[in-house]
Amino acid sequence: MEQFRQGDVFLEKVSDLPAEIKQTIQPTNNQSELLIKGESRNHGHFIEGDVETFSVEPTENQNEIITHYLNVKTESLLKHLKIDTKDFTKEHSEIKLKPGVYKVVRQREYNAYQKAINIVKD
Amino acid sequence: MDEKHIKQLIKSLENFAFSEINEMILGLNYDYVLANTMFIKQFYKQLSLKIPKILIAQNPEDFHLKFQELKIYEKPIEISSHKFWVNFNASPIKISLEEDKIFTELAKAAKGLFLSSFYAISQMVEQRIKMSHPKFIASHPSLNINYHAIYWLKKFHAKYLNLPTKNLQELFSKTNIFWSKTFENTFLYCPFPKSIHFDENNLLHAETSAAISWEGFDLFAWRGIEIPKRWILNPETINNQEIIGQKNAELRRIMQEVIGSERFAHLLGLQKLDEDYDLQGNLQTLYKTAEIDSIAKDYLYFARVACPSTGRIYFLGVPPGLNNIWDAVAWTFGKTKETYKPIIET
Numbered sequence: 001m002e003q004f005r006q007g008d009v010f011l012e013k014v015s016d017l018p019a020e021i022k023q024t025i026q027p028t029n030n031q032s033e034l035l036i037k038g039e040s041r042n043h044g045h046f047i048e049g050d051v052e053t054f055s056v057e058p059t060e061n062q063n064e065i066i067t068h069y070l071n072v073k074t075e076s077l078l079k080h081l082k083i084d085t086k087d088f089t090k091e092h093s094e095i096k097l098k099p100g101v102y103k104v105v106r107q108r109e110y111n112a113y114q115k116a117i118n119i120v121k122d
Numbered sequence: 123m124d125e126k127h128i129k130q131l132i133k134s135l136e137n138f139a140f141s142e143i144n145e146m147i148l149g150l151n152y153d154y155v156l157a158n159t160m161f162i163k164q165f166y167k168q169l170s171l172k173i174p175k176i177l178i179a180q181n182p183e184d185f186h187l188k189f190q191e192l193k194i195y196e197k198p199i200e201i202s203s204h205k206f207w208v209n210f211n212a213s214p215i216k217i218s219l220e221e222d223k224i225f226t227e228l229a230k231a232a233k234g235l236f237l238s239s240f241y242a243i244s245q246m247v248e249q250r251i252k253m254s255h256p257k258f259i260a261s262h263p264s265l266n267i268n269y270h271a272i273y274w275l276k277k278f279h280a281k282y283l284n285l286p287t288k289n290l291q292e293l294f295s296k297t298n299i300f301w302s303k304t305f306e307n308t309f310l311y312c313p314f315p316k317s318i319h320f321d322e323n324n325l326l327h328a329e330t331s332a333a334i335s336w337e338g339f340d341l342f343a344w345r346g347i348e349i350p351k352r353w354i355l356n357p358e359t360i361n362n363q364e365i366i367g368q369k370n371a372e373l374r375r376i377m378q379e380v381i382g383s384e385r386f387a388h389l390l391g392l393q394k395l396d397e398d399y400d401l402q403g404n405l406q407t408l409y410k411t412a413e414i415d416s417i418a419k420d421y422l423y424f425a426r427v428a429c430p431s432t433g434r435i436y437f438l439g440v441p442p443g444l445n446n447i448w449d450a451v452a453w454t455f456g457k458t459k460e461t462y463k464p465i466i467e468t
Contacts, residue, residue, distance in 0.1 A: 003464040007429060010455040010464070064456035080468075092431045092468040107454045109438040112418040113371040120438060120454070 006078055006092045008107035008120050009036050009045045011070075013100050017054065021069055027052035035068055035104060037083065043091070044083045049076025058106060061117045068104040072097050154298045154313060161299070162309045169199075177310045181339030182247045182301060185312035186258050189303050196305040243318065243334060244301075246326065246341055246348050312336070321345055329380075330354065344376045353380050362389045371417045383437030387411065387424045395423075396447045401467055404428035408440070408447040425450040430467040 001013040029052050036045040047053065052071035059065070080092040107120040155178070163173050177192070179185035251258045302311040315334045321327035325346030326334065331354070333343035342351045352359055353376075360381050368374045378386040391412035400406050406428060410421045423440045425447065440450045452462030 003462070005430065005455075005464040005467045007431065007468075062456070091429075095466050095468060105455055107438075108456070109454060110423070110441045111375065111439055112415065112420065112422045112442070113375045115418075120436075 004078070004095050004097070006045060006080060006095055009078075010105040010107065011078065011095075011097070011102045012105065013102050014069075015101070017069055017071060017101050021054050021056065025054045025056070027054045027071065029053070032086070034083065035078075036106070042083050043089050044081060046079045046081050046086075047076060047097075048079055049097075050074045051076050058119065060108070060119060064103075065106040065108050065117075065119055066103050067106055070097070070102045070104065072099050072102065074099060158299055158311065158313075162311075166309070171306060174305065174307050174309045177308055179301075179310065179312040181336035182312055183251050183254070183339055185301055185310065186251055186255055188310055192303070192305060192308060192310060196308055199304045199306060243315075243326065246343065247334070249348065250341060328354070344380065347372060347376060349373065349376055349380070353377070357381050360389075362391075365389055366416065369417065374417055383424060383439065384426070384435065387422070387437055390415070390422065392424070395445055396450075398447050400428060400430070400451075401464075402428070402430055402433075404433060406447050406451060408444060408450045410442070423450070425454070427451055427454075 001015070003013075004011040029050070031050075032046055032048045033051070033053050034044045034046055035053070038044055047070060050073040052073070054069040054071070056066050056068060058067045076097050078095040078097060080089050080094070081087060082089055108117050109120050110116075111118055158178075159176060162176055166172070166174055177188060179188050248258065298314040299311045300314045302309065313336075315336050317332070317335050319326070319328035319331070319333050326341075326343040327345050328343065332340035332351070334341045340351065342349050342354050344353075357380050360377055365374060365377055365386070368377060381389075387409060392409040393412055395408045395410055397405060397407040404427075407426045409424045409426065411423075414420060415422050420442045423442050423444055425438050425440045427436050427438060428434065429436065438454055440453055444450045444453065446459060448459035448462070452459050455462060
């Protein structure tokens, strides 16, 4: 399935929403939604368009650290913006997402001292 | 103010970012000494004691020394928090029922929220003092933890809320007693630090300065753990010997964060395992350390990768045993080189 990457955020199209997500999580559907907030900077990855966003509590030490599922209804945009002004950061260009279901995965790294897998802090 | 409104306030407290605390301390320019004096006088009056001599310590260490000296002449009075609050509520400072109700609810919420951070600060300070004064006996936060909760709560109010709690606001928002000892004739206190820095997880943390500082007393901390001052002020002095000599895994990991994985890896000595150009034409390389790491009990593996848009270089830790850079990059997203196929990378 199609894959996209915007910096440390990775999106992959999936055939459908997992049943437990559909049953347990109430989606939000705003025209613009902050998906991932940069840890140390005023930057974030936003999804803009008619999209149902299912927020998942990310668990570290997983093979894929999933933070959201997106149900994109009409063509939408993944943007990298400044959180306060919503201006383009001039870092990662926007990515067009065709209708469909996507999972949002964070980049991870291995911590040899704790034998643990952590989300990469941006 | 109704139940719903109080619930909303508590909710807003839960989202309180400790990173704002510093701004609050610096943002309020009160005559703390005057306010503290008024508060102490009021406090002694409630205990039916005559107004004491007030002694101000510059910092927690000074507080400890002054306390040691004072207790030779005077016996400290133990004030239980319960007694204090009973006294306080019976005091001539008029608190309306409404004020009292709002305050009780908010203080309860604030206590849970702030408790761990107070203890984090106090414990770190205590540990440090014990290093130079082994006989130091931990002093509990001034009066009681409610006071601390309310202290921050009032700062929070002063900035965000306009509650009908003016009397208490007056009293608490302008005092800054961090630690205190009550004697019959003397009240000794140490004020709150001049600055405190927390990270986004409310852990003591500062990357370019002390995490807590008083006059003449600084503590440097990285995500809740005290670290040597030099790591922050002169990180270039961290060398291979110091990394290898550091037997505490937590501190060794912090060293890696402080100086960055790239320098950390170079100091350890690297062997190139594989390299290739990414889709943007940036060279990406898989490394492993020349020696087995004594704490991790294995070689450390790093992928040196470039951000697809900015070209900024990242050194990411990857699991041992990899031998292909594409596998390493794919691993960071939970994939293998066969299944990692982004059609767009920005």
